[in-house]
Amino acid sequence: MGFGWRRRRSNAGDNGGKKQEGGIGGRRELELQELVIPNHFVCPISLELMRDPVTLSSGITYDRESIERWLEAGNFTCPVTNMVLSSFDQIPNHVLRSMIQEWCTENCRHGVNRIPTPRVPVTPFEVSEVLSGIDDASQCVDHAECAKLVGRIERWGGESERNRRCIIANGAASTLSRAFDAFAAASDYSQIGANLLEEILCALSWMFPLDIDARHYLASRSSLNCLVWFLKNGDTEFKKHAILTLNELSRDEKQTEALAYTEGLRETLVKFIEHPISPTITKASLSVTFNLISSNGCGDEERLAFVEMSLVSKLLEILVDSSDRSVCEKALGVLHGLIGCEQGREKAYANLLTVPILVKKILRVPGTATEFAVLSLWRLCKHESRDHQEMALVEALQVGAFQKLLLLLQIGCADEAKEKATELLKLMNPYRAGLECIESADFKNLKRSF
Incomplete structure (x- = not known):
């Protein structure tokens, strides 16, 4: 056979x-x-x-x-x-x-290709031995020895997925994070120190999600300052590793407060959002920002800080220009968070693009993004000021919000979005008489009628 x-x-x-x-x-x-x-x-x-x-x-x-x-x-x-x-x-x-x-x-x-001679898989004993050596080198601040051992971890991980699983299972993430913290605290970011820290970051990048101990060491003051330094001074690849590590940390409420007090982080995030370097960096920057402004401990303070850096208008520009659905979803999430504060809503009202963009994105982007657009529109139309509320409702009607919200309810959506969409329809209904829906595809020349 x-x-x-x-x-x-x-x-x-x-x-x-x-x-x-x-x-x-x-x-x-x-x-x-x-x-x-x-x-x-x-x-x-x-x-x-x-x-x-x-x-x-x-x-x-x-x-x-x-x-x-x-x-x-x-x-x-x-x-x-x-x-x-x-x-x-x-x-x-x-x-x-x-x-x-x-x-x-x-x-x-x-046409048959010769199969290469496979490498012998790494054993748990070998991994533990190398990780022990990394711990010793970290305590002695021995850059050369640590770099050699981290390089071995990288080589093993690059050989097979099985090796990666073995390395992660034996606690490599915690050991490398501990080493990163130790060398970041002792480093003046000279070439030798920066190179080693970059190598550790590269190795950590395929170990996500990180365990509790790893996140603890990476959320230290010295580690966070080092990650921000990489964002400002590293090349594109290491910027990517650094922002993805920060994104991993920002998912944990315990580390979010430490991120909020890291000097220079907000400014760097806004810079990456305003001037994209790569899609990965832009998405991660938006995710970190979203996690910061959604934090229970420091959300209000963070929202105000980002609003004062004109992030609302920058997000609206992204929503006009970007065709990347993932970027739009994250931008809408951040925008929804920012207009949760009074100052954010004022900035949104002052921008002629806000309501037309929110209406346009309904049903034009995936489910979560559409929900963010509906919830943001609801926040603008439920303003305490009667004048602001009326302006938002009339403008939303003029760009076709009523029809889109009806269709959204017919198609189905999450409970919260469904509730807000229903309330918006009730708020808009008294203003429908005499208003005509206009084409909302081109926002550049759109003028308010007030």
Whole structure:
């Protein structure tokens, strides 16, 4: 019994006078040629050519990746024999791997690529030994030794997903965060110190979500100051690592207060939002800002600080210019948070684009973003000032809010958005007589009629 390896091969056709695309000659027809793979080269689980054959205690050989998935799913038996495994050791079958590689080489003319010799997976003992060394190097502030060991963690992580899982499971995030804190506190951000801190950040970037201990060390004063320094002075790649780390920290209410008191962070976030460097950095900056202004402990203070930096108008510009739905969703979330304070609403009323943009985004962006747009519009139309409330309601009607809200209720939305949409319709209804809906696609020349 064998398994078919299929490839496409082109042969010259009989239409000799016709040109082939990209060259001269007759037309070529694609044919399928089947190559039989020896049965014992095929993994019993994936039914594909084995790249890293390993043998279990049952005596059956599998591809390492396939059998690891089987065992990680909580299975304790051999898939072929159904025997309970006496151990979970996976012994590399070097002889079989050599035979597979030789077969691949012999059939390379048929389009078969030789499988590379797999690296031996890292063991928990090796990881623990390196992490212990990183702790020792951190206590001695030994840059060279720590850089060498962090480099080893990076290499192991780059070799396979299995290695990454093993590294994370053995507490690497906490150890690296502790080292980052130690070297950040002792660093003057010279080239040597900055390079090591960058290496640690790179390694941490694939260990999210971080555990409690890791977040604790990264939320220290020295660590946060270092992350902001990277945002201001690092290249684009390290700016990205730093802002993603801050975004990870901002998800935790305990660390949000520490972020709020980090000097220079707000200004840097606003700068990244106003002058995008990369989509990843822009989205992460908006997420950090949203988490800061939504915090129970410091939300009011943060909202006022961001409003005073003219973030409301910057967000409206993003919503006009950006076609990235994820960016629009995050920008709408931040805008909704900012107009939760009196100063934010005043800035929103003063901008001619606010109401038309909010109405336009309803149903034009994914569910959460539409909900933010409805909730923001409700906040503007429920103002304590009768004049402001009337202006917002009439302008919303003029740009088609009534029809969109009706459609939203028919389609369905979250309970809070449904409640606010219903209330908005009731508030708008008395003003409908004599008002016409205008085209809201172009906001640049839109004028208020008051």
